Structures are given as C-alpha cells and as structure tokens.
Amino acid sequence: xxxxxVVGVVTLFAVNPADASPASPKYQQKSxxxxxxxxxSAADRNRxxxxxxxxxxxxxxxxxxxxxxxxxxxxxxxxxxxxxxRTEGFPAADSGYHDYAEMQAELDRxxxxxxxxxxxxxxxxxxxxxxxxxxKISDNVAKDEDEPEILYDAHQHAREHLTVEMxxxxxxxxxxxxxxxxxxxxxxxxxxxxxxxxxxxxxxEYDLTGGKYHDWRKNRQPVGGGYKGVDLNRNxxxxxxxxxxxxxxxxxxxxxxxxxxxxxxxQRLRDFVLSRRVGGVQQIKAAIDFHTYSELILWPxxxxxxxxxxxxxxxxxxxxxALGHAFARSNGYTPEQSSSLYIxxxxxxxxLWATQGVWAFTFxxxxxxxxxxxxYPPASVIDxxxxxxxxxxxxxxxxxxxxxxxxGKQQLCATAPSPR
Ligand code: NO5
Ligand code: CA
Ligand code: CA
Ligand code: ZN
Numbered sequence: 001x002x003x004x005x006v007v008g009v010v011t012l013f014a015v016n017p018a019d020a021s022p023a024s025p026k027y028q029q030k031s032x033x034x035x036x037x038x039x040x041s042a043a044d045r046n047r048x049x050x051x052x053x054x055x056x057x058x059x060x061x062x063x064x065x066x067x068x069x070x071x072x073x074x075x076x077x078x079x080x081x082x083x084x085x086r087t088e089g090f091p092a093a094d095s096g097y098h099d100y101a102e103m104q105a106e107l108d109r110x111x112x113x114x115x116x117x118x119x120x121x122x123x124x125x126x127x128x129x130x131x132x133x134x135x136k137i138s139d140n141v142a143k144d145e146d147e148p149e150i151l152y153d154a155h156q157h158a159r160e161h162l163t164v165e166m167x168x169x170x171x172x173x174x175x176x177x178x179x180x181x182x183x184x185x186x187x188x189x190x191x192x193x194x195x196x197x198x199x200x201x202x203x204x205e206y207d208l209t210g211g212k213y214h215d216w217r218k219n220r221q222p223v224g225g226g227y228k229g230v231d232l233n234r235n236x237x238x239x240x241x242x243x244x245x246x247x248x249x250x251x252x253x254x255x256x257x258x259x260x261x262x263x264x265x266x267q268r269l270r271d272f273v274l275s276r277r278v279g280g281v282q283q284i285k286a287a288i289d290f291h292t293y294s295e296l297i298l299w300p301x302x303x304x305x306x307x308x309x310x311x312x313x314x315x316x317x318x319x320x321x322a323l324g325h326a327f328a329r330s331n332g333y334t335p336e337q338s339s340s341l342y343i344x345x346x347x348x349x350x351x352l353w354a355t356q357g358v359w360a361f362t363f364x365x366x367x368x369x370x371x372x373x374x375x376y377p378p379a380s381v382i383d384x385x386x387x388x389x390x391x392x393x394x395x396x397x398x399x400x401x402x403x404x405x406x407x408g409k410q411q412l413c414a415t416a417p418s419p420r
Pocket of ligand 4: 156160292
C-alpha cells in the first residue's frame with residue numbers, strides 16, 4: 001500500500017523547535033503542512049483561511065494547511081486542533097496495513113462502489129478531532145428497517161492494528177459477497193450491520209510516528225500530571241473501576257480515566273449504541289469487539305470471576321458459552337469468560353451486556369504468542385488472520401435474531417425479546 005501517512009503529530013508550539021522562530025511576523029516563512037482538524041463547514045474554512053493560512057486540501061473535516069507559525073497559533077486560538085504532521089504511516093515492511101488515511105480512503109471507495117447496501121457515517125470525533133467512521137451495511141441501507149442489528153468494533157487499543165484490518169475485511173466481505181455468496185446475501189437482506197473500524201485513531205496514528213512502533217495502548221487525551229491516555233476498554237460505565245481490573249494511576253497502561261466515559265471515543269460509541277434504542281428496545285442484539293492478541297473468545301463478565309451475576313443468569317451464561325464454543329470451532333481460538341484471563345472492569349462487553357442486553361464478545365486475534373510478533377505481526381498474515389474470523393462473524397450475525405436458539409431455548413426470545 002502506498003503510504004503518505006502522517007508523521008509525528010508533534011504538538012506545535014511547546015515542542016517543535018522549528019516553530020520557535022524568533023523572526024518577526026513579516027519575515028516568517030510559510031511552512032507546513034499542518035493538519036487542522038474539525039474544519040467541517042464553510043464558516044470553519046473561512047475562519048481558517050481568514051488567518052492568512054492557505055488551505056491546500058480538505059477531506060473529512062481535516063484541512064492540510066500551509067501557514068506561518070503566527071497563523072498556526074491563530075488557528076489554534078480559534079479552537080481548531082492543529083498539528084505539525086509529516087506523513088509516514090506504517091514502516092515499509094508493514095505497508096500492507098492501513099493507517100488512518102488509508103483506512104478512510106478504503107471505506108470511501110467501498111461506500112462509493114456499493115451505495116445501495118453501504119453507508120459511511122460518523123460517530124463524531126476523537127479527542128484530537130479525527131473522525132470516527134461508522135459503517136452501515138444492509139439492504140435498503142438508507143432506511144431504518146425492523147431487522148436485528150449487529151455491531152463489530154475495532155481498535156480500542158492503539159497498537160492492535162490488525163483489528164482495523166479485521167474491520168476492513170468485514171466491510172469487503174459483506175459488500176463484495178452480496179449477491180454472490182448466499183449466506184452473506186441473506187444476512188445483508190435480513191440484518192442491519194454496524195461496523196466501527198477505528199475506535200482509537202489518535203492512539204493508532206501516534207503508535208506509527210517517527211518510523212517506529214511505540215507500543216501505545218490508550219487514547220491520546222491528556223489526563224493530568226503531564227500524562228496522556230485513558231484505556232478505552234476500562235472507561236465504560238458498568239462497574240467502572242469497581243474491582244481492581246483497571247488502574248487509577250495516570251501513567252498506567254490500564255488507567256480507567258477520572259470517571260466513566262471521560263474519553264470522547266467511548267462517549268461517541270456509547271451515544272450511538274443508546275441511539276439504537278427504539279421504543280425502549282435496544283436494536284443491536286450482538287457484538288464483537290476486536291482486540292489482539294492471544295487467540296481468545298471472551299464473554300461477560302470481566303469484572304467478576306463468578307459465572308453468573310446480576311443481569312447474567314444461567315441460561316444467559318450458557319448461551320454465551322455455547323456461542324463462544326461455536327465460534328471457536330471455526331477459528332480455533334480458546335473460548336472462556338473474560339475474567340478467566342484476568343479481571344477487567346469498565347470494559348465494553350460488560351457495559352453492552354449489562355445495560356443494553358447485547359450478546360457481546362471480545363475476540364483477541366492472532367497471534368497466540370509474542371514470538372509470532374505479539375501486537376505487531378507482519379503484514380503477510382493479514383489475509384489469513386482476518387479471513388479466519390469470517391465464519392464466526394457470520395455465525396454471530398445469524399444468531400442475532402435469537403441467541404438463545406444456540407442452547408435450544410428459543411422460547412425465551414418470545415417471552416423476553418430483549419433482555420434489558
Ligand atoms: C483485553 C481483553 C482482556 C478484554 C483488555 O490485551 S488486551 O488489552 N487486548 N485484552 O485487557 O482490555
Ligand atoms: Ca435492511
Ligand atoms: Ca433497525
Ligand atoms: Zn486490546
């Protein structure tokens with residue numbers, strides 16, 4: 001993949017000595033490019049342009065701008081996020097991976113090629129102002145039909161880049177397979193499929209800066225004490241910070257944030273999920289949250305070792321386990337309750353299940369050992385390791401009309417159509 005990605009979101013003024021030019025304004029050189037985010041309307045463009053900076057291109061609210069240091073400061077004072085970016089993307093050896101711009105381009109292409117069944121929408125913005133794309137795939141895609149809805153989300157954790165490839169694989173699978181593969185055609189015709197390919201674009205892009213990986217996990221929101229980053233998968237609002245499954249230390253990899261949903265990224269997905277309640281009934285019935293690595297299929301709860309707990313009765317536990325084992329038969333991952341790995345609190349799947357009744361799973365993708373690349377497996381594995389989850393992803397969508405069917409208790413769906 002040709003890469004002209006963003007090098008180093010170097011924060012402008014304090015950090016980059018090149019910007020600390022002592023020259024008086026009229027002798028200041030235009031320099032760039034800068035990326036200015038949140039340039040959504042004509043008024044925004046005029047405000048940015050009004051500083052004297054030139055707008056060289058604009059896409060998805062991100063303007064590439066050439067500006068003097070003074071103009072850049074003015075743009076920042078206007079409230080836009082502006083960063084000094086050179087584009088770099090993945091190291092050449094890993095160019096088969098999609099950085100943020102490449103992912104957006106692929107999603108745009110697919111939406112253009114399959115307008116009848118795919119829409120590219122937005123959840124809103126990340127902390128640094130990047131758009132969080134939301135894909136809908138269904139027949140009559142522009143209509144909200146009465147069809148079971150499924151959510152696949154990826155990349156809560158920055159360094160888990162293979163999960164973005166998984167989401168892009170699902171987009172291709174559902175669009176290119178429509179009208180060709182009967183199983184896919186049936187699902188697109190009878191389900192509404194939501195894909196969130198990149199929950200953490202700020203962390204993901206940061207992880208690629210400077211031509212090397214940074215082993216970054218969290219988002220890029222300042223949290224105080226000079227530290228940046230909240231662990232998005234500890235920031236959800238069910239049993240938040242309850243149980244030693246996250247950290248209150250600002251520098252920790254599992255820092256849960258000052259309160260539940262303190263991160264813009266979790267807020268955005270929460271608000272979308274809540275918007276899918278129609279007449280009090282959550283329309284999203286099943287979900288997979290993709291992570292790497294360890295080749296695991298995990299289900300709620302993460303916060304407790306108990307197999308049943310408030311909101312998780314024994315038929316429900318059996319349904320989770322049976323679905324998890326069904327997925328494992330196709331992808332060879334190890335199925336288990338999330339807490340059997342380790343306790344997590346404030347995870348997305350606990351929130352999705354406990355508050356919305358969504359049959360929510362975490363998939364921890366390839367590899368199963370650090371020796372195979374850990375968080376950074378070579379791009380040569382992408383095709384096989386995303387296709388590996390094809391059957392499980394389809395199976396989840398097929399059970400979205402009545403998950404209890406997997407344990408032969410479909411009568412429960414009639415009496416309790418939505419568990420919440
Ligand atoms: C996940 C799962 C245990 C949910 C997490 O290695 S990971 O960070 N992807 N594992 O801790 O949130
Ligand atoms: Ca439809
Ligand atoms: Ca619907
Ligand atoms: Zn993860």
